[in-house]
Amino acid sequence: QKEVEQDPGPLSVPEGAIVSLNCTYSNSAFQYFMWYRQYSRKGPELLMYTYSSGNKEDGRFTAQVDKSSKYISLFIRDSQPSDSATYLCAMSGTLGAQKLVFGQGTRLTINP
């Protein structure tokens, strides 16, 4: 079993929908949780990071961490075709350019 599990999808939703992306993990030492977005033929780019449990909001994006359930989520409100990409969750026991463990990535398509 992998340390981080993420449904690879693909996930296809209409423009304007709320999107929910999720990861589960098994290592209780993970303290820092990140979401990366990867467009086709590009490198992953950091979207958001959160520490420990709780929510963090940035524009249309909300990251949520539930350490008791070992479950993290990324919500995208008012989804746009430009949000079509692969979303990868990543985790670490420490922050600051440390070793990350990535999920498989979920391929998301927003249909106009």
Add this chain to the structure above:
Amino acid sequence: DARVTQTPRDKVTEMGQEVTMRCQPILGHNTVFWYRQTMMQGLELLAYFRNRAPLDDSGMPKDRFSAEMPDATLATLKIQPSEPRDSAVYFCASGKSGWTDTQYFGPGTRLTVL
């Protein structure tokens, strides 16, 4: 706008040939990571360096892969000899240890071994 650069962007080679991939980390970043991405395995860490010293290369097949940092502005990943199963996209990422920022990825090298 500081970015990680990687060369070449695409490489097609025959089985058994040597392949060298290069990465220039963002100036001032002291940590460099090499990843491999495939459809089946996703993004896997191969090795990483801090202040040019290798910290962890446990993800790398030792018999054919080698990673080095000849200087602070250049990281290399070499495969010799290459095999078809090495076909993947190889990413370099850099970051600063001890800061709140995490890793910044380059555009990747798409390797195809025939």
